[in-house]
Amino acid sequence: MARERVTVVDIARAAGVSKSTVSLVLQGSPLVNEVTRAKVNATIRELGYVYNRGAANLRQAKSKIIGIVVNDLTNSFFAELAVGVDSVVQSAGFVQFLANTGEKIERQREVVASMREHGVSGLIISPSRGTTAADLAPLVASGIPVVLVVRDIAGAGVSSLTSDNHAGAVAAVRHLVERGRRRIAFLGGFADTAVFEARMRGYRDALGEAGLDVPEELVIGSAPSRAGGVTAIEQAMMLKERPTAALCFNDAVAFGVCDGLRARRLEPGADFAVIGFDDVIEAKTAVPALTTVSVDPQGMGERAAELLLKQIGAGQADAQAIVSPVRLVVRQSCGAPIDHKVKEVSP
Missing domain, CATH: 3.40.50.2300 (Response regulator)
Structure with a gap:
């Protein structure tokens, strides 16, 4: 009987980590600590998993998807912001993936990694508490357009939209x-x-x-x-x-x-x-x-989406810092x- 193909989900379950963490290890991401990396790699060897990089590259091809990552979806402000984003990206032929980090940086890393794996064309992020420019450096290096909303990060090198x-x-x-x-x-x-x-x-x-x-x-x-x-x-x-x-x-x-x-x-x-x-x-x-x-908040979402789509259309991510009046x-x-x-x- 042929052996069933081992999947990323199988590795994640056996190693006791998330699927996104396994993906980060497979991609050689520096965002995973060495202890977790060693545990995941040991599980990969034990289960005999073979990483199909060609298929991964196909998954990472740019799609008509916009990722929106917020720090607290229990606050209705972010629901209204997401509605504003959706109204703009939908008319441009995009769909949005929405994720909530609950103010956890590790969760933020995981959802961003997962969205990149699905080939998002750009990201709108309201960063979790404690997020630094170093946390966003892999995104900047990848060239994926990013717009920060609500909270700006000094020295991040990406566009931001905040209020006065x-x-x-x-x-x-x-x-x-x-x-x-x-x-x-x-x-x-x-x-x-x-x-x-x-x-x-x-x-x-x-x-x-x-x-x-x-x-x-x-x-x-x-x-x-x-x-x-x-x-x-x-x-x-x-x-x-x-x-x-x-x-x-x-x-x-x-x-x-x-x-x-x-x-x-x-x-x-x-x-x-x-x-x-x-x-x-x-x-x-x-x-x-x-x-x-x-x-x-809805207007902020609309402006953030317009700024992101402009960068996607231009094929570059020149950073702009916009402060909206109140x-x-x-x-x-x-x-x-x-x-x-x-x-x-x-x-």
Whole structure:
């Protein structure tokens, strides 16, 4: 009886690793640590696997596929961004493969490797926390067009599309000050990301401009999620001198802050002013409607896709760094009247 052909899946199962990790080893990728590489190679020899490089090269031929890799698909911002990407690439005859890394760099490496194996024509990536230029170096060397969104990576040598996070935070805090708030907190977000740094800098600059102190106790980091928002506002409410308003890292945190306030029988907008960041679809329909800095996630996806398709069409990946303007959308969560207003933000 003929022996069944050993597959990459068989090797992955026997070695206790992912299929993508096996593929990286077969390709000689430097992204795999030596211990894992040795284990996979030993399994390959044990099972008698033969790598068909010709077939692999056929798989790697360029396709009409765009890869989109995001760091947190539980945040509706990224779902809206993906919709924007899809609307553009679909009209250009491409399809998108969407993957979520959950802020794990190893998972990011695996999904990128898998997408390259399927011959993607380009990649749109919102990098996981801790991603460095070195992590993206193999992509740059391969010549695959890449556009980073939301988070930029210094020295990566690829195109990026980010929002004017500093200007947005300044506008939000100025608005709270104009409405008479003086003890304003900054809630949520991971401090080791460039987005947090830019929004925090805007928060501090606006308070300094108004002649207000920035007590460290009012800066409370947390996961950039609804649950993280609940945790952050609980800590803020335990302070001896409580804040009366907050700029939240993003809308997900802001929704959690509103949940936490209600748990304490405080009404967002009336008893405590809340401003988010992103302007996801839910912000407009929330009760109260959420005041937020609009970065237009769907529009960002569209612009990222257009930039990527331009690079694919040109056959080269000249790096461009684009910073999109933002708007402050004033709704009820900051105590504003029901008639919503939009404030243009100056850079």
